[in-house]
């Protein structure tokens with residue numbers, strides 16, 4: 001089984017998930033948002049094979065460079081946001097702080113479609129979930145969903161950015177999250193983990209689903 005270690009990094013406390021396989025000693029990281037030494041420490045004794053990005057906002061990509069320099073992993077992103085890695089306007093770092101532009105090295109796995117890939121020797125379902133950003137992805141592996149800024153415990157992702165769309169986000173949640181088994185753990189980009197069932201019952205945005 002994969003071990004999941006959540007480390008909140010950067011000014012926006014972005015959850016970086018470190019997935020480790022204790023048998024093969026291989027590891028993957030989802031959304032290394034800032035260059036935090038705790039990520040390097042968590043990977044001690046492991047080979048980092050892959051960095052998976054849910055989307056290219058600066059608070060999810062800021063630590064890619066640090067890890068890529070040490071391990072040379074594959075870097076995954078949706079094709080619509082591949083260019084954002086090197087574009088502070090699109091990844092919003094220029095918008096938040098003109099003096100602190102964030103960039104990341106180029107991606108090597110460019111996702112173009114919904115399908116099953118292999119990660120750490122296991123099936124990885126990559127789901128395209130636009131709304132917060134146009135190329136937002138959800139990664140589903142070993143019955144766990146890593147949902148980025150699509151849905152949070154009791155809330156949903158912001159859509160007031162130039163590339164956001166609230167109705168599109170709600171449709172993505174309905175199609176790709178609410179269709180998962182109800183006990184599925186959801187690991188969001190910010191805040192605590194939750195489950196599909198908990199959000200169906202308690203998330204105030206569920207009422208808006210009825211209007212879709």
Ligand SMILES: [Zn+2]
Nearest residue numbers: 055057132149
């Ligand atoms: Zn975001």
Ligand SMILES: [Zn+2]
Nearest residue numbers: 014059149189
């Ligand atoms: Zn975020």
